[in-house]
Amino acid sequence: MPTVTFLPGYRKVTVPEGATLLDAARAAGLSMNVVCGGEGKCGKCQVYVKDGTVSFDREKYRRFFSEEEIARGVCLACRAYVVGDVQVEVPAGSLIEEQKILVEIPGMQEIPLNPAVRKYEVRLEPPSLEDTTPDLGRLLEGIERQGGPPPNRVYAPLGVLCSLPQVLRRSGWHVTATVALVPGGYRLSSVDEGDTTGRLYGAAVDLGTTTIVAYIRSLVDGRILATASNYNRQISCGEDILSRVNFSRRSGLARLQQLAAESINEALTTAADAAGIDREEILEVMIAGNTVMTHLLLGIDPAYMIAEPYIPVVRRMLSTAAGRIGIAAHTNAGVYTFPAVSNFIGGDIIADILAAGMAEREEATLMVDIGTNFEAVLGNSDWMLSCAGAAGPALEGGEVLFGMRANPGAIERVRIDPDTLAPSVSTINGLRPRGICGSGLIDLLAELFRACVIDRTGGINLELDHPRIRKGQYYPEYVVAWKEETSIGKEIVITENDIKSLIMSKAAIHAACMTLLDAAGLAPGDISRVCFSGAFGNYLNKENAVTIGLIPEIPPECIENIGNGAITGANIALVDRRRRKELDGLARRITYIELNADPSFMDRYTSSCFLPHTDIALFPHVQ
Ligand code: FES
Incomplete structure (x- = not known):
């Protein structure tokens, strides 16, 4: 098999003849910029062939290169096929590097503390011939005496039972039990020797298609102890959701599930180290991700979401034990995923809504989350409408x-x-x-x-x-x-x-916003605020966004950047069980409008393909 050597660094891999240079780069552990998922459309995966030859149709992709680059032997890694030994230089711009990932969220510390997981310090009388209550029953009675739930509502996983007799006796019958509120009752998550009530930790995670952000916070006093972020390792299987689902169809779901868990673990490990805690001490994990990411993390097949009639397996909030899906926390830690409205309005958007406080306000808010795809939600405490579409890259x-x-x-x-x-x-x-x-x-x-x-x-x-x-x-x-x-x-x-x-991208977003407004019978002036969520919105110049007609015209002072709404929402649901409980109901209340099925959307889109719009009266303050 031919050998491909990547410079700088001289990483060597052998690949079958006919493999692409992108395949070889992935095998060599290089994270290439593959914005279009390897379709030859973005031109971001450029490499230089230094020695040897590859099969590459340079004429077809000529638009991406200057004459100088062509003379130096540039090609697209995703469209260049290995025919023999080859040496390839990868310029820094073709590799993914540290991106501005939104981690710090102002005001995050102020979320009221009401976690679903609690610790109870228990001192027990040892058993005797007169008192032969089994270990578990003895412990549960002790928990109830400390204000915990009644024994008949607490479920104890087998793993906890297996270690219980030794823990109780080694500790001299002085233990701390961790009990989590779960659907239908309570779970005994762990039993530790002695008093560990001062150490109870939870993690909030934004599971993005591109990046992962994790927060570790004390569930005793609510403090944020550490944050961390990194890339989603699934990028090596495709940049966008569609290419990930196609990868799972081709190569199986297990690899993507593993990569999602590994990506989260990398962030959790970094944050836990920075916080000076053991990952085993994390007893609850709240994850906000889009519908496909959530399916992939849980090992649920998303294949039917990308073809008619576009059906997800599940939309409600799910919980499982960390150990079941390979999350690096306590093995019995509850891992919760946000519910979704549809394939396209996923848990990350529900988290955005939570972060924007939309469901608590009487005035209408328009919330927009922009990436390659965009999602928009309009509504207040009584009603909400949502839609999503492709903004293009x-x-x-x-x-x-x-x-x-x-x-x-x-x-x-x-x-x-x-x-x-x-x-x-x-x-x-x-x-x-x-x-x-x-x-x-x-x-x-x-x-x-x-x-x-x-x-x-x-x-x-x-x-x-x-x-x-x-x-x-x-x-x-x-x-x-x-x-x-x-x-x-x-x-x-x-x-x-x-x-x-760019105009086509902004037109799609503007037309979607106008579709929601029309469906609600509102005009732009009826919105009290527009919230941008996500990295894109956070760095956006608000006046310029209005000038080009990205969103309907409203005064710039009514436009807010809420930062990374997904991680803010995940934090809220982590520390406040009341808010978490409302999420399924909130998701069910949101009406999804399918833009492709709305006959007027295309007209609105066409009208929006101008700066700022065909109808300048909609933008009276834009000169
Ligand atoms: Fe987009 Fe190669 S051209 S990844």
Whole structure:
């Protein structure tokens, strides 16, 4: 079998002839940027062939490369096939690196503490010939005496029973029992020697398609002890949900289940180490993830969710023991997953709703969570409507020539001087620019529009006589950074084609918001606030979002970024059992509107494919 050597680092793997360089990279443990899931559409998986040859149709993918890159032997790893030994250089930009992951959430410490898991310190009389009560019964009576639930409502797993006699006798009949409230009663999760009531920990987890965030907090006093984040290791099986489900169909579900658990464990281990606790001391885990991620974590087949009639196996909140799904916590720790409304409005959105406090307010809130897909929810304490759709990868930097994720070196802020048309940019970590991430693209679109470099259709005005505005190799383009200013040895431009992709993405989101408003019989002015959830929304310039017509026009002061709503919601449900109990009811109350089945959605979308909209009266404050 041919050997593929990856530079720098000289990682070698042997792969069958006909494997792609992306397959080889995965086998070598490299996490490549595969925004389109290996479909040859995003151009982000570029590598250079240094020695040997591969089978690659360079003409077909020419649009991704400059002449200089072609001369150096560039190709797309996902579309280049191994035909013999080959040496390949992987540029840093083609690898996934540390992304801005939203971890810190202001105000998080203020959630009221009412956990579903409690500890009881119990001192017991040893058994005697006069008192032959079995060990378990003796313990449960002791728990009840300490204010715990009645013995007949407590279920004891076999694992706890097997170690119980030794624990009781070794401790001199002085133990601490952990009891969790579970559907239908209580579970005896663990019995420890002595008094451990001061040590009771829980974990809240945001199980994202791309990233994982974990919080560890004390369930004794509610303090956040540590947070951690990392990538979802399932990325090696495809970047988006569809490619993961297809991977599970092709290669089996077990690998994706294992990778989900490993990804969570990596975050839990980092956070537990930072908190100075043993992972075994984590006795409750609350996980917010979208519907597919939740299915995959629990080992439930999501295959029927991606084909008509699009059916998930389950929508309600589920609980299982950590040991059953390989989560690195106490083996009997309860692992809870958020309920879902539909395939597309999953547990992460229910967590967003919790974080935004939508169900507690009388005024209507519009909440939008934007990624490659977007979800929107409109409502208040009485009613809620939701919808979801594909925004396309443009807003996350995919399918935009110099688009990239929010990694170091990404341009995240742009201003354009209306007189000189010169941009001033700021990048993540202040590095020399490598590309443009979502918030930078929104800024760019709004600033180009304000400076009249682009018209309302997104067309670049080539009549402006300016060195930054030019015809470009394939499309008209605007130079955002000159070659000597960047770290990639070439200019960073935004093309008219990129701008059109961005406009289509924003149009889908705007049209979805208007569909919800129309269904509720409301106008934009009737909304008291718009909440953006997720990393994209958090770094977004609110005024620019309105200027381009990403959302209906409402005053910028009514727009809130709620940060990572999924992890905030998971924290709320972790520490407050009352709120957790309401989740299934909340999910059932939300009406899902299928945009594809709404005949007026397409008209709204078409009308939104302008800056800010065909009907400028909808945006009276946009100049
Ligand atoms: Fe290769 Fe997108 S992953 S082009």
